[in-house]
Amino acid sequence: MTEPLIYEISRPGRCGCFLPELDVPRAGLPKDMLRKDLQLPEVSEVDLVRHYINLSQTNWGVDKGFYPLGSCTMKYNPKVNERAARIPGFVRTHPYQEQATVQGNLKLMYELQDFLVEIGGFASVSLQPAAGAHGEFTGILMMRAYHHDRGDTKRTKILIPDSAHGTNPASTTMSGFQMIELPSDKRGNVDMDALRAACDDTVVGLMLTNPNTLGLFDEHIMQIAEVVHDCGGLLYGDGANLNALLGIFKPAALGFDVMHYNLHKTFSTPHGGGGPGSGPVGATEKLSKYLPGPIVAKANDQTEIYKLVMPEKSIGRMKSFFGNFGIMVRAYAYIRMLGAEGLKAASEDAVLNANYLQARLKKTYPLPHDRLCMHEFVLEGKVAGAADIRALDISKRLIDYGFHPPTNYFPLIVHEALMIEPTETESRETLDAFIQALEKIAEEARTDPELLHSAPHVTPVGRLDEVKAARDLRLRWAPK
């Protein structure tokens, strides 16, 4: 039984909220500006609550079970963070209040900037970008500003490995640059010959995810940084995979000039069904002055007074106000509760869990790059002796066993990719149960493939017709 649309349970005259009576005289309304009709639903509060609770129960979340969606770092979201973010003295502050009246907020932001500086090894951080892709776009605009500031306007190319997230090339286009794709070598590293051949005085920089989307640490990282820097280019770090390296190494020490962080991945803030996230950007000394702002600074060294400032040659603002503050509070609480030791332990266990799954699952599914991984790894969703089974079938069948599927068909360089990121918050028992399910599914693929083709069987709806959705566009409710 599927839940009706909210419009379908609407009845004229119902209302789910009572507001105070008007306590001032009515003013004249501008008659030519008034709307005739407003088609919003009319439901009681209890109808509303049941509607959303019923819908929530058709959803999968980290709190319900294992969610090994590769590249998304679906770790457990500590509940204290939610409480922290709802402290009234944080929630009930306006972004344009006089700065003297929001010193608590500014101090928290200042300290969070500092923590991220320390974790990344950078000189400064701007908390303004709202998501990872927003941070990437920021970073490329900063690289552009750096070159232009030196009077070098002939650089138009951004190098991007073929294993990169789709946001990297998309951010490149938005910055007005051309993407040059670099192949990967047999071990999953950037192909050094291709990199050397591409590096010249038209290169803005290289966008690199390290560990990359195969979950592999690039074995030539120091040479890569050298080659890029030697041609006058810059090295951008896609911090999507930062969860593998807290306290293990600092990206700036590997030669990254600018990098974004994903507070909603690495620092455990919830993914919210698609967002909000937060994508702060860190930069080395030479790029700091181009950061978007405002950012928080101390008024002077002697006092505990904080102020908002615009970096000297800022690319400008990336959005209104100062960033997703509510997400910053959660990330701040998380970092403080883990401390340096806890952060390092989190990364170690994230890498341990991924390698444990990889070591056991490679016996059942092909592992195209067979070496130690970092926090995630990519299998081929193929089963020997079951030629018509695809990664999608395996994923859908996993749902029947009570697991959220891995990321499918990404990265693009692995056929039938199943990208698995367990995170550090999963127990050995959970990982073992997941392994058993995948082993059972491989067996079913050979003995009863239809079971996979018709999966999932336990969800409120079966496989959905995506072609029809795109062909017969129905993007909103309309009265019959």
Next chain:
Amino acid sequence: MTYVPHSEEDRRAMLDTIGVHDMADLFTVVPEEVRYPPLRIPKAVSELEILRELEALSERNADLGHYSCFLGAGAYNHYVPSVVDHIISRSEFFTAYTPYQPELSQGTLQTIFEYQSMVCALTGMEVANASHYDGATSAAEAVIMALGTARGKRRKAVVSPYLHPEYRQTICTYTQGMGVEVVGDKNGVVGLDGLKALIDEQTACVIVQNPDFLGRLESPAILMALAEAAHAAGALFVVSVNPISLGLLVPPGEYGADIVIGEGQPLGNGLNFGGPYLGFFACREQYVRKMAGRLVGETVDVHGRRGYVLTLSTREQHIRREKATSNICTNEGLCALAASVYMVALGKCGLIQVAELCYHKAHYAAERIGKIRGFSVVGDKPFFNEFIVKCPMNPVDLNRRLLQEGIVGGYDLANDYPELAGHMLFCVTEMNSRADIDHLVDTLAEVAS
């Protein structure tokens, strides 16, 4: 406390399975000279300690719960019904991610579909996406969409000087590498006729805000004329709106808008010091293939049952990469859910009522303030819930005095409009009782005398 479940025995057994001796062996690929750097992060604290510390930190702020607030300018102090936080605190919603697996995400997908439906109803548009980061980035994406619709042949955006100044700045940041000319800042632009004069065959879009940043309303007939001028030149007409005002006002879809954008925060999202908020974004269906962001569509499953999926993904970065309409991936899903729950809770009658409360209270405040010696309400255009006040003293000093009386005053317009030095933008919502407004008026009178 690290939220990791492993015992040392677990780790030992797992390392054995992997075939390495100890944890450090997993990281030998990291160059030795950079491996295990010291991390200067304060020592771990307990849940009790962090909460106490954060509460203490929050006490350094002036909590608007203890002040009456007349500050708006793009972020608005509205009442958020209790059901909103109750629903968005369901962890099936907030611990999920983008609904890539529709069979496990019908809850998220259907709530987005309903959000899209309500945003369309509110704005008078045919299609709405699942959200942008905020009003400013929605505005920037509208410009990019207009450039895309013109297939790169038009390089100019005509932007009203009274679009929120931070939206304008964001548009400029976003488009700095695209070779786009953003025109319509104050030099020489007087009123909508001034904007009209800037429209030419290079213009990809014309953007206005209604009510504008200074709170003023323009009539649908006049906006329609501007829309027609834009269309006659082949440009798109983009309108930024305060969604609460649409409880009362003609939706932009009825006066020629091709794209309607705005800050969704007033719909059930707290002030939160500026974020997280959500940008809503709606357009006419003919432009949907150039739109950015997630879209949910209705379809059927293998058994013919109704269901919802992400659709037209070929616009998006994870499929189209460098040819995508935008780089957006993570959006503001949970804030959009809050906006949905808010619109459902208030419903048709409630949203009209909130809009009326804002309107009448703001007019009551304006009328009273205008009568104080030394103060005057500037302009003769109708307004919704914000209005310009010329003050007899520097707004910064005035606000400091108000603060001592438990009042957070208006926005100092000299920040963005030097010609409006000495002017403040006051905002009134349903949160301000008559007693609050009277107290503001009395305090202003006292300070000025």
